[in-house]
Amino acid sequence: MWKVRIHQALEAQRAKDRYRERKICQTVERSQSIVVDEQVYLNFSSNDYLGLAHHPQMIDAAIQGAKESGVGSGGSPHVTGYSTPLAQLEEKLASWLGYDAAIVYPSGFTANQAVIKLLVERHDQIIADRLSHASLLEAAMFSPGRLYRFKHNDLTSLSSYLDKDLDKGGRDIAGSDMKNHAGKLVITEGIFSMDGDHAPLDEIAMLSQNANALLMVDDAHGIGICGKEGRGSCDLYGIKPDILVVTFGKAFGCSGAALLLSKELAEYFVQFSKPLIYSTAIAPMQAAVLLEAITLIESNEGEKRRETLKANIAYFRQSMEKMLEHVAKQYPADLSLDCPYLLDSNSPIQPLVIGEDQAALNISKRLREKGIWVSAIRPPTVAPKTARLRMTITAEHDFKMIDQLVDALAVAILDESQTA
Ligand SMILES: *Cc1c(COP(=O)(O)O)cnc(C)c1O
Numbered sequence: 001m002w003k004v005r006i007h008q009a010l011e012a013q014r015a016k017d018r019y020r021e022r023k024i025c026q027t028v029e030r031s032q033s034i035v036v037d038e039q040v041y042l043n044f045s046s047n048d049y050l051g052l053a054h055h056p057q058m059i060d061a062a063i064q065g066a067k068e069s070g071v072g073s074g075g076s077p078h079v080t081g082y083s084t085p086l087a088q089l090e091e092k093l094a095s096w097l098g099y100d101a102a103i104v105y106p107s108g109f110t111a112n113q114a115v116i117k118l119l120v121e122r123h124d125q126i127i128a129d130r131l132s133h134a135s136l137l138e139a140a141m142f143s144p145g146r147l148y149r150f151k152h153n154d155l156t157s158l159s160s161y162l163d164k165d166l167d168k169g170g171r172d173i174a175g176s177d178m179k180n181h182a183g184k185l186v187i188t189e190g191i192f193s194m195d196g197d198h199a200p201l202d203e204i205a206m207l208s209q210n211a212n213a214l215l216m217v218d219d220a221h222g223i224g225i226c227g228k229e230g231r232g233s234c235d236l237y238g239i240k241p242d243i244l245v246v247t248f249g250k251a252f253g254c255s256g257a258a259l260l261l262s263k264e265l266a267e268y269f270v271q272f273s274k275p276l277i278y279s280t281a282i283a284p285m286q287a288a289v290l291l292e293a294i295t296l297i298e299s300n301e302g303e304k305r306r307e308t309l310k311a312n313i314a315y316f317r318q319s320m321e322k323m324l325e326h327v328a329k330q331y332p333a334d335l336s337l338d339c340p341y342l343l344d345s346n347s348p349i350q351p352l353v354i355g356e357d358q359a360a361l362n363i364s365k366r367l368r369e370k371g372i373w374v375s376a377i378r379p380p381t382v383a384p385k386t387a388r389l390r391m392t393i394t395a396e397h398d399f400k401m402i403d404q405l406v407d408a409l410a411v412a413i414l415d416e417s418q419t420a
Contacts, residue, residue, distance in 0.1 A: 018357070018378055030054050031253075032396040034373055041373035042401055044391045049225055049348045050305045051396035052253030052293055061292035065285035073281040081281030089287040092294055093258050097231060098240060101266035105275065106282055108220050108247030108257040109135040114275040115216060115243055115259065116185075118268070120145035123182035127161045129153065129199065131192050133218060134381075140187070152195075155203055158186070162211035184213035190222030190233025194382050194390065196349030198222075201237035216243040221347060224251025230297040230306065252293040256282050305395040309348060312393045312402060316350060317342065319406040327413050340413055343388075351377070352389045352409070359416055360387035366412035372405055 013019050026035045031048035034041050052058055065085065073081035086104060093102035105111035116139035120126055124145035128136060131152045140147040148164075151157035166182045186208045188199045201217065208215040217239075219232045223246040227235030230251070234244055244260035259269065269276060282290075296302050320342050328339045340363075343351045354360040360376040367374050367389075378387045391405070 016357075018380075027054065030396050032394060032401065036373070039371070041368065041371050042404060043373045044393070044397075044405055045373055045375045046392055046394060047221075047250040048253045048396075049251045049309060049392070049394050050253065050297070050302065051394055052251070052296060055253065055296065057296060058253060058289055058292050061289045062285055065283075065288035068288075069284040071283055071285055073283050075281065076277060076279060077281040078277050083281070083284035083287060085284045085287035085291060086281060089291050089294075090258070092291060093246070094260065096294060096298070097235075097244065097246070097260050099244070099260040100263040102258045102260050103266055103269050103273075103276065104256060104258045104282060104287070106256060106279060108133075108218070108245065108249065110275050110279070111245050111247070111257040111259055112136045112218060113139040114269070114273050115245070116140055116143050117275070118273050119214070120185060121182075123166065125161070125164070125166065125182075125184045126187060127158065127184055127213070128187035129189065129192075131195060132187055132189060133193055133220070136187055136218065145185075152192075153197065153199055155200065155207065158204065159207055162186070162207055162213060184208075184211060185216060186213045187216045187218070190217055190219035191225070191347045191349065193221055193349065194351065194377060194388075195343055196221075196345030196347045196351055197343070198233060198236075198347070201233060201239050201241075205237075205239040205241065214243065215241040216245065217241040218245040218247075220245070220247040220257075221250055221349060223247070224293075224297045224302075225306065225309070225348065230302055248290055248293065251297065252290060254286065254289050254293060256286060256290060309393065309395040312395065312397050312399070313346060313348060313350070315399050316391075316393050316402050316406070317346075319402060320350075320352070320409075323406050323410045327410055330414060332417055339417075340389075348393050350391045350393055352391065353386050354388055355385055357387045360389060362416050362419075363409070363412045364389060366415060367405075367408050370408040370412075372408050374405075 023036050028035055031046040031051060031053050032043050034043040073083055075081040090102040090104055105114060112135040120143040122144045126140045126145050126147045128140055128149055129152055130149040148161045150161055188204055191198055205215055217234055222233030224230040226233055234241060245257060247257040249255045331339045338355060340352050340354050354363060357378045364374055364376040374389050374391050376387060377390045382388060
């Protein structure tokens with residue numbers, strides 16, 4: 001039974017050109033240079049946007065932290081894993097981002113699932129942007145509440161769900177008055193991971209507030225990157241969602257995540273969140289590294305890195321637009337194929353939509369032959385027919401590297417169009 005089912009699923013995956021493969025990747029001194037199969041590549045797939053993963057101060061903090069308190073926390077935060085650096089990190093995050101409290105989880109995936117698992121009960125409604133991260137949508141689908149996915153960044157679509165009445169019919173199995181306390185949870189992201197665009201957070205916050213809905217914002221890609229001193233998308237849009245999720249695997253150059261909450265909500269999580277209570281706390285060493293990351297992000301150096309990043313993004317877009325214009329002129333007119341196009345994004349995430357899965361894979365392969373690493377993202381991660389190259393620009397790149405990427409892309413796109 002199991003055997004047949006698993007075998008069939010794998011075969012189907014293979015048949016769809018969607019087979020996923022994990023490559024051993026080693027970054028060398030800087031995240032923009034990776035070694036795969038003994039080849040060195042210029043890396044345009046890293047989420048280490050500010051280049052902190054290899055920053056000497058981060059490495060020193062790790063060494064110092066390990067020497068002082070070892071490499072593991074030794075337990076759940078509710079037993080003996082709640083170390084001094086971890087407590088300091090939570091306090092720092094809360095004051096930095098303007099919340100009563102922060103609670104650190106081992107990953108953004110876990111933190112997102114923890115929110116939905118704990119908050120959403122029967123009769124509740126989850127109203128999530130359709131392009132929300134898999135961690136959010138997966139938890140929402142398995143939750144006892146009802147999931148509505150509004151059109152990406154579409155306020156009319158969001159409003160239509162906010163206007164829906166909450167389910168008041170029937171008797172609750174438990175006979176409790178739970179359904180009288182049912183609520184709506186609106187979920188969106190600061191910067192979307194596959195499109196790189198911002199959510200209109202100010203308007204979403206207003207609509208949510210008017211509808212008495214709780215608002216959750218996952219700012220995995222915005223924290224450290226935008227807003228005053230890197231405080232992220234919510235700072236940029238001047239809002240304070242009920243639940244803010246920040247993750248440390250992107251601009252922080254490390255890993256882990258935190259929920260930013262009111263005092264009472266935080267208490268609710270500390271009492272009842274199982275992924276927090278029954279999971280090993282992050283190591284004090286890691287908490288020390290993350291504290292160092294915040295210090296860097298807030299500092300002049302952080303500001304400089306954000307400026308470099310911004311200049312790199314602007315240069316990349318300018319070069320790409322010129323290149324695509326040029327390529328479009330040479331694109332075979334008899335083909336029903338559309339010329340690849342760049343999505344409208346001013347974030348480090350710069351997707352070039354190719355269309356067909358195989359074409360995206362081929363172009364990515366051609367880039368590899370030229371020593372450039374860019375991942376092709378295919379359905380189901382993105383919508384069918386929008387397979388793309390998801391390039392990420394970081395503060396560690398320079399204009400010369402970007403030229404190299406754009407030049408290689410021009411050749412790869414044209415070569416691919418000729419074989420199509
Ligand atoms: C990366 C990411 C996550 C997951 O965070 P991890 O810490 O890597 O588990 C969650 N949400 C979004 C939008 C992300 O991009």
